[in-house]
Amino acid sequence: MARNIISFHALFKQGFTYSFDKLYGSIYVFKNGVFIFKSLPCDGVYETVTFVDNLGNSVLHIDSSIGVEKACLWHCRLRHISKKRIAQLQKDGVLESFDLKSDDVCEACLLGKMTKSPFKGSFERGEGLLDIIHTDVCGPVRSTTRDATRFYVTFTDDYSRYGYIYLIKHKSDTFEKFKEFKNEVENQLGRKIKMLRSDRGGEYLSIEFLDYLKECGIVSQLTPPRTPQLNGVAER
Numbered sequence: 271m272a273r274n275i276i277s278f279h280a281l282f283k284q285g286f287t288y289s290f291d292k293l294y295g296s297i298y299v300f301k302n303g304v305f306i307f308k309s310l311p312c313d314g315v316y317e318t319v320t321f322v323d324n325l326g327n328s329v330l331h332i333d334s335s336i337g338v339e340k341a342c343l344w345h346c347r348l349r350h351i352s353k354k355r356i357a358q359l360q361k362d363g364v365l366e367s368f369d370l371k372s373d374d375v376c377e378a379c380l381l382g383k384m385t386k387s388p389f390k391g392s393f394e395r396g397e398g399l400l401d402i403i404h405t406d407v408c409g410p411v412r413s414t415t416r417d418a419t420r421f422y423v424t425f426t427d428d429y430s431r432y433g434y435i436y437l438i439k440h441k442s443d444t445f446e447k448f449k450e451f452k453n454e455v456e457n458q459l460g461r462k463i464k465m466l467r468s469d470r471g472g473e474y475l476s477i478e479f480l481d482y483l484k485e486c487g488i489v490s491q492l493t494p495p496r497t498p499q500l501n502g503v504a505e506r
């Protein structure tokens with residue numbers, strides 16, 4: 271306990287709940303159904319019951335006999351096991367018997383079971399060689415080559431999935447390597463690159479790179495932020 275005055279409203283906003291003792295006016299404080307501490311009325315304010323432990327620290331009085339939702343308590347104590355397992359432990363006589371309510375929901379379990387739905391979006395496919403080129407830069411990798419290269423850039427043809435890989439020293443070398451790649455494949459295949467698909471890496475967004483693509487009539491297609499799935503061919 272770091273403060274000597276607690277705001278019950280502040281606790282409420284943190285997810286604590288209360289129950290009032292009708293006879294003495296005490297307040298029992300719970301979180302996620304687990305009893306945390308109780309407060310007793312005293313001279314117009316509520317006094318929280320604490321004890322001093324062996325080290326002299328003031329600790330909250332945790333009284334598990336008062337109003338505990340035992341199902342929730344044991345669910346948490348036993349690393350969030352299922353109700354079925356708790357019922358089995360009760361049946362085996364390992365746990366005392368208590369009510370297993372079916373409607374209480376464990377927030378931590380819900381959060382833990384959340385998943386991201388599968389990714390369905392995709393772009394159109396190329397209909398011929400060089401229609402679409404996928405590209406990505408990778409690095410810096412941990413091991414450097416003998417000439418101190420730590421990055422590489424890939425260019426993958428969407429139609430044939432044929433890939434080129436170039437070692438580069440800096441991400442900014444991507445532009446030069448693209449020109450080299452473009453000259454080679456266009457000359458060898460007698461076709462032109464129509465579209466370059468990349469993520470929003472800075473190396474593809476320089477003015478000179480974008481101007482060059484425009485000059486060559488190549489469409490620069492950038493995948494939306496934080497969707498590496500859409501750049502799947504290059505990423506794989």
Ligand SMILES: [Zn+2]
Binds near residue numbers: 345
């Ligand atoms: Zn749980």
